[in-house]
Amino acid sequence: MAGATNSRILVTGALGQIGTELVEALRALHGADAVVASDVRDIPDHPCVVGGPYRHLSVIDADAFDEVVTEESIGTVYHLAAILSATGEKNPELCERINVGGTVTVLEAARKHGLRVYAPSSIAVFGPDAPKHAPQVCPLNPTTMYGKTKVTGERLAMNYWKQYGVDVRGIRYPGLISYKAPAGGGTTDYAVDIFHAALENGHYDCFVRSDTRLPMMYMEDAIRATIALMDAPVDSIGDARGGYNLSGCSFTAAEIADAVAARVPEFTCDFKPDVRQEYADSWPDSVDDSAAKQDWGWKAEYDLDALCDAMISGLQSSSI
Ligand SMILES: NC(=O)c1ccc[n+]([C@@H]2O[C@H](COP(=O)([O-])OP(=O)(O)OC[C@H]3O[C@@H](n4cnc5c(N)ncnc54)[C@H](O)[C@@H]3O)[C@@H](O)[C@H]2O)c1
Secondary structure (H helix, E strand, O other): OOOOOOOEEEEEOOOOHHHHHHHHHHHHHHOHHHEEEEEOOOOOOOHHHHOOOEEEOOOOOHHHHHHHHHHOOEEEEEEOOOOOHHHHHHOHHHHHHHHHHHHHHHHHHHHHHOOEEEOOEEHHHOOOOOOOEEOOOOOOOOOOHHHHHHHHHHHHHHHHHHHHOOOEEOEEEOEEEOOOOOOOOOHHHHHHHHHHHHHHHOEEEEOOOOOOEEEEEEHHHHHHHHHHHHHOOHHHOOOOOOOEEOOOEEEEHHHHHHHHHOOOOOOEEEEOOOOHHHHHHOOOOEEOOHHHHHHHOOOOOOOHHHHHHHHHHHHHHHOO
């Protein structure tokens, strides 16, 4: 393996929900020029494009990926490019091609160029046979293609670490709630959409049942966790390196609707489950994140009330 002498950071899928905020946070820490944003989409006025270096890059084009790594002197990749659960189940072949194919591109480049890699996983790795309070280690039998691609990603991460010493780390993100970029076609999008609908129309038709409970997290916590995991010394990272469970807060769809109604007068919500209910039902209600706490000191800061307050004030101030 080549030595990791290059120090710039590449973020794939940078124009998505997480990338928009991760690029901003990494640029604040390391300087704008040190962080190269990339995506297969071109959005000229996107903050990640305007705020620093940007490359058009598809993660399934291995030659182009190698070229960018060399030309931009990349030492670390935050690999966020993916097709999410709801979109992925509509087009499972595309989901597998981008999620597994893209991860292989990044890991192969990491092996050749000595890169460190962050490659996120998801609570979608768990299937209906997992305990509803999901432990770090249990059989992973997801029913969705998206979940299967994430299990493969975790296995690839472990293999590249064991066989080639590639330092790959990941988090099994819960549903992430944020206001700076739209949610990207996942099953937990209702917990983001409800805020936009409440402020724009005073009403939301929620696509899961009111008693649906899923693990969720405010984006600020997720970004802090991502950077903390990548900053942790290598000898503190244990067997969960491919996908650490990470707990933020866990609530039902009715509970978030009530929390929004307490802050937006006259808000109403109806529950009209669609096919995404099936995906939600196959996932845990909450996760045990003691490995993340023990290995790199993880602690969530936002509970349901704090994230509701942050979402509403964030959306109100961004629409001024
Ligand atoms: N947002 C969540 O709630 C959540 C939860 C669990 C896991 N994750 C994981 O976190 C990562 C980022 O998720 P996100 O919410 O930001 O997703 P997103 O859908 O908002 O963004 C993904 C980005 O990847 C880009 N992309 C798609 N195909 C590409 C390709 N071939 N080459 C380069 N870019 C491509 C898209 O244009 C998009 O900008 C994904 O791996 C996702 O599975 C997200």
